[in-house]
Amino acid sequence: MEWKSIVSAVAPWIGTALGGPLGGMAVSAIADAFGLPDKTEAALKQALSGATPEQMLALKKADSEFAVRMQELGFQNVQALEKIAADDRASARTMQMTTSSRIPGALAILITVGFFGILLGMMSGMLKTSENQALLIMLGALGAAWGAVVNFYYGSSSDSQNKTRMLAQGSGAR
Template identity: 40%
Template sequence: MPDFDWKSAIGAVAPGLATALGGPLAGAAVKVIADKVLGRLDASEQDIAAALASGSLTGEQIVALKAAEQSFQVEMAKIDQASEAAALDDTKSARQQTVDLAKEQSSIAWGAPVVSTLIVVGYFFCIYRLFIVPADLPPNAFQLLNVMFGALSIAFGQVCNYWLGSSAGSRRSTDTVRRIAEQAKK
């Protein structure tokens, strides 16, 4: 059976491991699959393909692959949480630095608020000139204003996230944990 796609067979049982086969975690995924299907960590993709081409997965192999899939999903969730925690710590330390500088009444303390104010004012000025009062602008000025609006749009989002925070990361973490808990119940 030369056309047999063993990765699709694995994907039917353990979709997360099958997805990992196509990315930077392919080597680790092959080792896990080889261990669960063949009982050997040193087996190659060709060994797995040959073993699966000769027949279907046994019940014990399916159970082992599903357990490995759940472990893999838990580890990926832990990595995502660690990444989100690092991002939150970075934001928290930047905010804390602003607070500490303000307590010292340092002239540097005005840096973040002043830059933030300039970005917000520039953003709304660009909106005003481009959309509300689109007066006759020379073509070069119109192009420059468009470029400025694009750059300030990105910066405006960053300013809002700095001062107001972002719940997108925590929402993704919660969704991931909930999905893993649901899979564990199955």
């Protein structure tokens, strides 16, 4: 199970915020709940893989506090945060359609080649992770970036759920 799915299951407010422009606040909330000085996705992934029940309870408490903060900022429910994330992706796609820039495509190719190249190098034994901790950090960063590339070009499960909900509302189904 991906670490973001674990967060979404335990802490829905924080999990939803991870996918949008409030992702930095969400990462910070998770790191604080786990007592991590390093507020990176790689550190969170590692912490979640060996989380204790007490840490998961701290994450749940952090989600409640995060929900209060988000409501103070005007987000009344998780769907409002999902809308921001979906609007953010839609805005990026619209910008790409209007500008026809080659940069997103080039970055997508570089990220994909980098991610799978490092992964292949590690699996074949050409790159030794025991000698280079930075390699694991780079793999984590490229893995997260590759997930963003896939979401940009193909959408995400959140987008799919919103589409299904809108179609159901439009057809009169409840």
